[in-house]
Amino acid sequence: MLIFYNIGIHFFFLLAAIAALFNNKAKLWIQGRKNWKNKWKDIPQEKTIWFHFASLGEFEQGKPLIEKIKQLFPSKKIVITFFSPSGYEIRKNSPLGDYILYLPLDTRKNARDFLKIFNPEIAFFNKYEYWYHFFKEAKQANVPLYVTSAIFRTNQIFFKSYGSFNRRILSFVTHFFVQNKQSEELLHSIGLNNYSLAGDTRFDSVNNLSKKIKDLPFINQFRQNHKLFVIGSSWPEDENNLAPWIIKNSDSWKAVFAPHEIKEEKIQNLIKLFPEGQVIRHSQIGDKDISRYKVLIIDNIGMLSTLYNEADLTYIGGGFNKSGIHNTLEAAAWGKAVIFGPNYQKFQEAKDLVSIGAGFSYNTSVELYDILDKLTSDTNFRNEAARKSKVYVQENVGATAIIINKIYGILLLKE
Secondary structure, three states, X not given: OHHHHHHHHHHHHHHHHHHOOOOHHHHHHHHOOOOHHXXXXXXXXXXXXXXXXXXXXXXXXXXXXXXXXXHHOOOOEEEEEEOOHHHHHHHOOOOOOOEEEEOOOOOHHHHHHHHHHHOEEEEEEEOOOOOHHHHHHHHHOOOOEEEEEEOOOOOOHHHOOOOHHHHHHHHOOOEEEEOOHHHHHHHHHOOOOOEEEOOOHHHHHHHHHOOOOOOOHHHHHHXXXXXXXXXXXXXXXXXXXXXXXXXXXXXXXXXXXXEOOOOHHHHHHHHOOOOOOOEEEHHHOOOOOHHHOOEEEOOOOOOHHHHHHHOOEEEEOOOOOOOOOOOOHHHHHOOOOEEEXXXXXXXXXXXXXXXXXXXXXXXXXXXXXXXXXXXXXXXXXXXXXXXXXXXXXXXXXXXXXXXXXXXXXXXXXOO
């Protein structure tokens, strides 16, 4: 089976190289791994702590753990790797990492070279990303490997009759810090008992963010005496569904969109959904009086989590995509009711929010308008949903502390 895995890895790289001729994200993915060894071979030979993240969301999820380890062990050097350009390109200059790079292609040679260059004394992989050679070589080099905020589902290959090779990858892990009971049970079902129920470090991350209030004076100028509806990480289908309601209710509600993609074509398509003269982009505000506009589009990255604090109601995009909705917890941490599309079943926190009456999902535009009308017309109902969101986040913080309690002694011994 290993030979097929190796062939698949190289075939994936070939496909990415072909895609790079036409796709900028694929181009960044290829270029970021080019000659990686030569770029790093001359760094000081010292022990490091290695964190790996698939993308930006996973980095934000794991950030509280990095911050805590840096606080406890300030002399330790931190290595951060990313699989995706959407993580690396945005966080490549993060002060949390001493060395930040793309994870090299998962080959035995790359894995051995990586461990030799960066010399990690401990490694953390967040949530998912299970790479055979990196995991095996870490095991053979006696580098403790932890998976944090891990979550497993019955339909994953690890739990299929034909998943023996993938189960072997899991066997290289020192310890799993899982999010829920189901993940514990699934690991136990395949003979793995090296796990702890720690929860999701995203709760710690969003809780920390909610304490860092930033002033956004343009929001008050924009909203005036209107209620504010913040739509985060929206995709075209989300926007198409929302636009008619926003237009109809623009006398009492104003909308702020922070689209998932801020390419010019996407922004222009969003603008076209609204009557001419009603939309202003953040990049165009300047000295303008923006109080007359009904819709504000945030055409930059990094403002969304703070925007949620200003909202009277929030919507999280991605619920009509195969990959599912985006981060609902950022809005919930500020104590906001959240609305999203139907594809949320892979996300425990979204299911929890729905079950406690703090999150609201829909399939059709008619269902969406019913939800919006109920939340906007019944202030007590909206406020109670918002309160439940806040309480839910507060009750689930603490995963970082559980992980630290488990690994603190190991790091202390390595001092």
